[in-house]
Amino acid sequence: LHLSAVKLAELHSDLKIQEKDELSWKKLKAEGLDEDGEKEAKLRRNLNVIMTKYGMNGKKDSQLVDTNYIKDGTESDTLDDPRLEKLWSKAKTSGKFSDEDLDKLWREFKHHKEKIREYNILLETVSRTEDIHKNVINPSEENLVKEEILHNKHRELKDKLRSINQGFERLRKVSHQGYDATSEFEEPRVIDLWDMAKSANFTEKELESFREELKHFEAKIEKHHHYQKQLEISHQKLKHIEGTGDKDHLNRNKEKYAMLEEKTKELGYKVKKHLQDLSSRISQGLQHNEL
Secondary structure, eight states: OOOOHHHHHHHHHHHHHHHHHHHHHHHHHHTTOOTTOHHHHHHHHHHHHHHHHTTOSSOTTOSOOSOSSOBTTBOSSOOSOHHHHHHHHHHHHHSOOOHHHHHHHHHHHHHHHHHHHHHHHHHHHHHHHHHHHHTOOSOOHHHHHHHHHHHHHHHHHHHHHHHHHHHHHHHHHHHHHOOOTTOSOOSHHHHHHHHHHHHSSOOHHHHHHHHHHHHHHHHHHHHHHHHHHHHHHHHHHHHHHHTTTOHHHHHHHHHHHHHHHHHHHHHHHHHHHHHHHHHHHHHHHHHHHHO
């Protein structure tokens, strides 16, 4: 796959969550609690996203960049959207961003690209399901269940599209005006969650509690970013030392690298599991608004 040390650690975290979700689903299925197959379908969609994200779906150029960070002032991946490319070009030449801010903004653009990719995967899944449903001649109780599944998928599509639209408006605003020094959050995933939370059916007390939890979540993400950077540095140093022939120095650095790799994997898993939990709570609040 030619993945960097950071991307390999992220893949490990994603697969660990996928494995845990599949084990939970097998228990539910054994108890007859996934008769409509919706949870199984979601697991397949999630696996499809992972395979696409890390270039394991057999398609060329589907893999995301090895790192989200800018190298030597140039980005090593395209955004696959003329509107995003135009905004990014404007931001780079505006003079409103420091190198650190450009690094942060690039992560926002890449996060937005991932959201669009996940939306398109879900849209393709829904389209296939609708085609199968239309070809059924005799209506039955099973088909009514499938209609409910389709309804849930359309609602999920609606939520994702709303998040994409909100995210694009934010990128447009930041690209033109620069970062607001008084902005409450900086991490793209946290900003998304906060924007959606404000649209959900939360009381003021619940919203305030959610805000505090997001602050802790953002700190966890920043810690994960720190270890990702240290892992990448350690990986580069290890490659350099391998060419010197100093075995003692090499062994010490291998131990350090192994420690950083394990910590990065552990934090990556915790971040992604926490993100799942927060997203689920917001989704429930948004669905309550529609009832």
